[in-house]
Amino acid sequence: DAEITQSPRHKITETGRQVTLACHQTWNHNNMFWYRQDLGHGLRLIHYSYGVHDTNKGEVSDGYSVSRSNTEDLPLTLESAASSQTSVYFCASGPDDYGYTFGSGTRLTVV
Amino acid sequence: AQSVTQLGSHVSVSEGALVLLRCNYSSSVPPYLFWYVQYPNQGLQLLLKYTSAATLVKGINGFEAEFKKSETSFHLTKPSAHMSDAAEYFCAVTRSGNTGKLIFGQGTTLQVKP
Numbered sequence: 001d002a003e004i005t006q007s008p009r010h011k012i013t014e015t016g017r018q019v020t021l022a023c024h025q026t027w028n029h030n031n032m033f034w035y036r037q038d039l040g041h042g043l044r045l046i047h048y049s050y051g052v053h054d055t056n057k058g059e060v061s062d063g064y065s066v067s068r069s070n071t072e073d074l075p076l077t078l079e080s081a082a083s084s085q086t087s088v089y090f091c092a093s094g095p096d097d098y099g100y101t102f103g104s105g106t107r108l109t110v111v
Numbered sequence: 112a113q114s115v116t117q118l119g120s121h122v123s124v125s126e127g128a129l130v131l132l133r134c135n136y137s138s139s140v141p142p143y144l145f146w147y148v149q150y151p152n153q154g155l156q157l158l159l160k161y162t163s164a165a166t167l168v169k170g171i172n173g174f175e176a177e178f179k180k181s182e183t184s185f186h187l188t189k190p191s192a193h194m195s196d197a198a199e200y201f202c203a204v205t206r207s208g209n210t211g212k213l214i215f216g217q218g219t220t221l222q223v224k225p
Contacts, residue, residue, distance in 0.1 A: 042201060
């Protein structure tokens with residue numbers, strides 16, 4: 001069955017370190033998205049991609065980057081982790097008849 | 112550009128009562144609209160979606176939503192709340208077609224009292 005997976009599920013890192021969160025989908029979707037979820041803010045769009053080699057900034061892109069070298073993967077990199085980036089991160093892909101499919105999330109803590 | 116406003120960050124209903132979660136959208140182009148549910152410590156699950164077909168959309172778990180262009184609304188309803196409906200609900204909008212950012216509202220936490 002097709003799926004979208006995120007790894008790791010939990011990550012603790014230190015301020016200033018570079019961190020990469022993985023997102024892998026086997027739906028063959030062109031569109032992929034990264035969101036962060038914080039209490040009181042819902043899901044805010046970080047970066048998104050409409051296809052290979054296409055990347056776009058979302059509303060909260062500062063301090064984050066993505067690259068899309070193939071259809072399946074959209075890794076999210078925190079260049080220099082900050083405490084303000086402690087959050088739950090969700091990856092999504094779509095659309096299809098099921099709308100957009102979300103991964104299970106990565107809980108990132110920056111200490 | 113698209114945006115979503117969910118009215119009421121917390122809604123509390125009694126078991127068996129009507130559930131009404133409000134969503135208003137702004138879009139300069141014909142929208143696609145979605146409702147997602149998130150149970151504690153889980154990801155997002157699609158409840159239902161509007162993609163320019165029928166304006167009354169039925170979803171899973173007895174939920175439905177009606178697209179009202181004149182009111183720019185897409186409110187979520189369920190005739191009779193169940194304890195298992197307690198969760199956070201998100202309304203989202205994108206433009207019609209296969210490209211577009213998926214933009215979320217701030218979410219509404221539904222509490223169901225016995």
